[in-house]
Amino acid sequence: MGESWWGRSIEAGQQKVTTEYHAKYFAHELSRIGGSGVDRLGRALFDACVDLNPHQIEAALFALRSPLSKGVLLADEVGLGKTIEAGLVLCQYWAERRRHLLVICPASLRKQWALELTEKFNLPTFVLDAKTYRDVQKTGTPNPFRDNAIIICSMHYAGRKAEEIKEIPWNLVVVDEAHKLRNAYRQSNRIGRRIRWATEDCKKLLLTATPLQNSLLELYGLSTLIDDRLFGDLPSFRSQYINYGGDTDGLRERLQSFCWRTLRSQVLEYIRFTERKLITRPFKPTEQEHKLYEAVSSFLKRDGNYALPTGQRHLLILLVRKVLASSPRAVAGTLEIMRDRLLKLREEFSKNATPADRVLLDAEIDDDLLDEILEDEEDLGVELPESEADKASSEEQKIDIEKLNAEIEELEDYI
Template identity: 40%
Template structure:
C-alpha cells in the first residue's frame, strides 16, 4: 500500500477497525515493545505453528540445539497471556529453574515464581489463594514437584503447560514422574521442548506425543502394530506433522551465521616415568579382585580412574590416596561401611547414579588369606603412588603451552581477541595447569579458574567487583550471578579460562574462539557441550578445537578417530552430527563400550580388533536404523521447509507494512451510529459501475473479529474485491467530495437485504478461518475411533489363536485325561470369544458415539456466541 497525503474520513474510520485486527494478530506479540527480541524466521514459524496447535492440544518443538526453542516457547507464552491465560506451569529439570526465570524476565518482561515443596508448605494457604485467583501467574518447578503441586492443589485451573528437556519424560511406563505428570496434565494445552525427540526407539515419539493427546496414537500395543511392525513410516510422519515442529541448523543457513569448526591436534609423548605410571595403573585396574573398589560400582570407579590417568598424574595421586585409606581400614579389620571416606571424590565424574549402598557391603569374617590379598593390593597402590610422585612435569602440559602460543599468535595476526578456554575433568589438574602456565610467564590476571565451587579467593573477588558494577542485576541467585561474573571477567580481562565440565554449564563464551580439550572425554555429548560453549550463535570467528593426543597410545588414537570422524565433533559448521549422536542411547553408553575395550585388551592386535568391531557396530546401528528413524522427524522436505520459512518472512513483511501504513493514517474515533455517505464518479473509475461500499466489522458480542470493507453493485450483488483492491482506490477520494444522503424507502429495504447477504458472506469467511482446525480435530478423533476398532479386532485374533493352539494341543496329546481337560479349556475360550464377538457392534457404536460427541463439543467451543456484522458507514457511489 502506498502512502498518501490525502487521508480521508473513510480511511480514518476503517483505520480504527484495522488497527484492532492487527493487535489481535499473533505477529503483534512478536513485535510488542515489552519484548527485547528480534525473532528469526524459523522461530516465528514455530510460534505460529504452535499457536494453531494449542487449539487441538499442543505441539512438540524439536529444533536442533542452538536454534532458540526457549524463545519459541516464550513467544507462545506471551501470546497465551495476552489471549487470556491466567495460570501457566513450566516443568523442567531442577537445574534449569533459575535460568528460565531470568530468561522470561530478561527477554519477555514476564515475571515468574519458582515453587518447591518447602516454599509451598511454608505458606500453603497463601499459595492456594494465589493459584486460584484471577491474576496471571507463571509457576516454574521441577519435573518431580510439578505433579505433586497439581495433586496438592487440584482446584487450580492450569491454562497452559510447558515441559522443557521433554525427552526426559518420554518413557511413560519407565518413570513414575513421567506417568504422574502425564495422568495429571491430561486436557491441558502444552508445549514440549526437546532437541532429541527420538533417540533409539519409535516409542520415544509415542511417549512424547501421548503427552499432547493420547488419542493420536492410541494404545502402545496398537502403535507398535501400526507403525513399528511393518515400518509404516509414511503414515507415522503424516500423523506427526501437526504435533511436531523441527528445524535443523542447515535450514537456517540463509539468515543465521554459524562459524566453522576447525580441528587441530597437539601431539605429545610420555616420559619414561609417565609410561611406568601408566603401565602400573593399567595392570592394577585389570586385577580380578580389587578390595579398594566396591564391587557394585567397580565399572564406574574404574572409568573415573582412567579419566584421571588421562588427565594428569597429580589428579591420579589424590584418587590413589582414597583407595589407600580404604585398604588400610579394611586391613585393620574395619567393615567396608566405615571404609568409604573420600569416595565422594568420584561422584562428580560420572553421569550415572552411583549406588551408595555398594560402599556399605558387609565383608565376610576376616581371614589370613583376605588380609594377605588386601596387603598385596595396598603394596601395589603404594608403588603406584611412588611412581606418580616421581613425575614432576607432565609431557601433556608442554604440548598445551605450545598450543596456546600458536593459538594466540594466530588470533593476534587475524585481529581476534586472545582468548582460550581449557577444559579438564579434574580440579587437581586444573590447579596444576594454572601453576605451570604462571611459571611460563602468564600473569595472575591472565588465568582464570572455574569449577562451580566459588570458594577460592580470586573468584570471590571477581564476584564482589561484578556486584558493584551491576547493582540492578544481583537478584539472580548465587550460582547464576557467579557465572555472570566469571564470563564478564574472562571477556574483559583474562586470556585463559581453565574450566571443569561442571563449571562450564550455562557459560556462553561466543567471544572466545579457541577451545582446548586438555583431557578428552569419551562421552561425545560432553565434548559437544564443551565446544558448544564457544561454537554457538553469535560467534563471529571460526572456532578452533585443539585436542592433546598421546601419539604413543594406539587406543587413545582410535578413540580420537571415532570421536572426530564418526561423530563429526570437531569439523564443519553445525557441530556434532545429529545422526551420529542418535546412534547412542546416551553418551555414557559409548563411554562404557570404550572402557570395556581398555579393560579387556592387552595387545595392539586385540585393541585393533575390538575397535574395528566398535566401528562396525556404530556403522550398522547409526547409518541404517538411526538415519531411517531420524528421517521420520523431518515431516517436510528441505525445500518445503525453505518455502515455509519464506512464506513466514513474506507474511511478517506484509504485517509490518500494514502496521506502518495504518500508523500513518490519522486516528479517528468510529462513528457511533450508522451513517450514509455519497461520492460521485468514484465507482465508475473503480468497478465500472454504480453501487455501495459497506464499512464496518464482524463482531462476536463486543469482541471485534475482523474488519469488513465490502463492495456491492447497485442491485446489491456482492463483488469480491478484497482490502488490497479497495484501499488504494479509497485513497483517491477527497473529503470535500463526500456528502451525506438519506436513503429512500427502496434503498432502506435493499440495504437490509444486502446486510443479510453480507452477514452470510462473513459467516462463511469465519467458518473458513476455523475449518483447518476443525478438520484436523475430526480426522484425529476419527483416526482414534478406527484405532479402537482395530484394537478390538487384534484382541479377537489373539483369542482365535489361543483357541486354535488349544485344538492343536488336544490333537497331539496322547493322554485321555489331558484331552478332556483341554476340551474343557477350549470350550471355555470359545464361549469367551463368542461373547467378545457379540459385543463388537455395541463397542464400535460406543466409540463412534463418544467420538462424534467430542467432535461436536470441540466445534461448539470454536463457534462464536453471537456473530454479527456491524456496518457503520454505507458509501453510495
C-alpha cells in the same frame, strides 16, 4: 440519554460488564489481542525486548495454530532458540489473559527461564521449590501453584507436587528438555507418569532438540505427554510403525500435525554458526585422579553419612560415581552441593530445628542435588520405588555434630 446496547449487562467470561465504559474497555482489549498470524504475535509483543528470527516466529505460530489441539512438540536443533519460541507463545497467552501458565524444566534451568521471560518478554515469573512453597503456605495460601505469575519448577518437584498441579486448570504447560520424560508411558517411570497425570487435561508445549535418539518408541512416549490417544495404544503403534519395516511415510504424516522441527542447515541464510570440528583424544586418569576416585567412592559407601538424602542414597551413589568417572571438574559441582547440604543441616541443628524441619530441608535441596547429578541423563526413569523414598523421608535422623563437621571438612578437601 437512553442506554446503548453495550451499556446493558454483558457477560464477559466470569465477569459482568455493567457500564458503557467497561464494555468499551473490553472491546478495545479484544481488538488489541485479536487477529491471526504475525499480527497476532505483534500485538502481544508490545513490551518485549527480543530480536526474533523468522523460524522462531513460524514455530510460535505453529504452536498457536489450533485452539482445539492438546499441544505440540517444538524440536528445533540445539542453539536455534526454543526458549524464545516458548516465550512468544507464553507472551501471547498472557496478552489474552489466559494466565494459568506453568514451566517444568530441569532444576539447573529454572533461573535461566525466569531471567529470559522477565528480561526479554517482560513477563512476571515465580520459581517454586520446597523453600518458596513453604514460604507461600505460611502466608495462608493453600496451594502455592496458584499465583499471579508464570510458575517455574523442576521436573522432580513437579512429580512430587502432582496433586497440587492437578488442581489448577492450566492454560498452558511448557515442558523443557521433554526427552527426559520420553518413557512416561512406562509403569517404572514414576516421575514421568505423575507429571503426565497432573497435566493430562492441559494444553502442553514440549521442547527438545532430541525427540528421537535410539527408538521410534521415544516418539510414542513424547506423544503420550501431549495426548495418549494420538497414536492409540503401544501394541498398535508397534504393529503400524515398527514391526515388519513399519509405515514411515504414515508416521511422518502423523507427526506433522503436532511436531515442528527446524535444522541448522535451514537457517544458514540469516544465522552464522561457529564451525566446530570434533577431535578424538585418548584419556588416561592420572595418579591423583585415581586417588580422588577411590577416596570419594569410599566416602559414598560409608554407612550413615549425612551428605546424601536417606531416601535417595542408593540411586545417588550410583550416579555420583558415574559423574566421578568423567572428570574431577565434572564432579566438583556435585560435591559442592553435597557440602552445602551439610552446611544447611548444621545451620538448622544450631537453631535446634525439629526433625520435621530437617525433613523439609531434605526436600528443599534434593531437587538441586538430583538435577545436578541427572543433568546429563537422558531419562528420568531410574529412581527408587515410591514406598522406599516415602519411608526414608519420614525418618527422624539424629545429628552428630562432630561427625557432621568431619564430613564437611572431608568434602572441602576433595573440592
